Amino acid sequence: MTDITIIGTGNMARGLASRAIAAGRSVQLLAHEDKAKAEALANELGSGVTTGVLGDSVEGQIVIPAVYFDASKAIVSQYGEALSGKVYVDITNPVDFSTFDSLAVAAGSSAAEELQKITPATVVKAFNTTFAGTLVSGEVSGQQLDVLIAGDDESAVKAVSDFASAAGLNAITVGPLRRAQQLEQTGFLNILLSANDDLPDFQWNSALKFLPAV
């Protein structure tokens, strides 16, 4: 029995797997094609990580594809009913990279909602506003990272929130899955700041945070 399956071996996979291990969770790491990449990242992470490639049985109760939106849609299609009963965490920001000026989902929808239409898994939106490097370290400038979570299923949302909290992050449950519309626009804004050459303070290592008054 594995707690969390992470698909992908890039920077976001590294960040999420780092947090999973910090939370004491067992991790299955599936490479897209090259199992050696999963093994290399597993070795780097240290312990409690099993490896495989896309197409292998998904062992985790929580599945986090650390891939772009289009790749996530392909994963959902590939696994089909095998994802039934799983919590599928959508971390994507579906930026239209041809223009870098808008999101590539229809107005009034979101990547998370589009994925929910095509999978029997329970989709939860989370981790789309946290950059990879900040997940590796688990904080920014000594402050706890916010993880914004949206979903329609209470127990699925709680599973993701519990994971984030156990990983030392500040989990904020925002509302139903359609709130992903706001989370993705906010994630896009976060990306735009780092992509903006006029803003040298933002170098893909900043963090969006909602500071409560104290």
Place this chain on the structure above:
Amino acid sequence: MTDITIIGTGNMARGLASRAIAAGRSVQLLAHEDKAKAEALANELGSGVTTGVLGDSVEGQIVIPAVYFDASKAIVSQYGEALSGKVYVDITNPVDFSTFDSLAVAAGSSAAEELQKITPATVVKAFNTTFAGTLVSGEVSGQQLDVLIAGDDESAVKAVSDFASAAGLNAITVGPLRRAQQLEQTGFLNILLSANDDLPDFQWNSALKFLPAV
């Protein structure tokens, strides 16, 4: 010669006028109908504030209607060409209050862009992610408030950015006016957190902040 005209006498007018005075700017405060309300707020603010009512000549080079989106459209219609040459700061979040579930502007647009279509003023988006109370105090939890700014005209954006900086705030110029689409969805998210009874930490006095890594 007045620096900034603020239209409205509510909480956001109080917050913005407080910052304007902190920045050493002269302020014209126009009440919607009741000049006594403008006078009361001016007395509270202390000094350098002149008062009037909507319809009076707009003296400020920067005009900030501290009102809802529909009221801002009405102001633009009322003043027409008299706003030519002014910097018009759109602080609104055009929430559909009948559902509290989405924004009430067309997809691919924003309140700021809609206003720009109907005014000869130069519209700049700003202050839509900062709650009134945080503007009065100028900070949250000892941290500088972020003011996110978007606009197409460089000198107009600079005028707003200079004001925010002089007021002790952290001005971040995000990009062109169409970035208001992201700022308004992010502002809506900020509102949704405070409106959510399940999140007792958020009571209309929190602040959205992009923390750079240090």
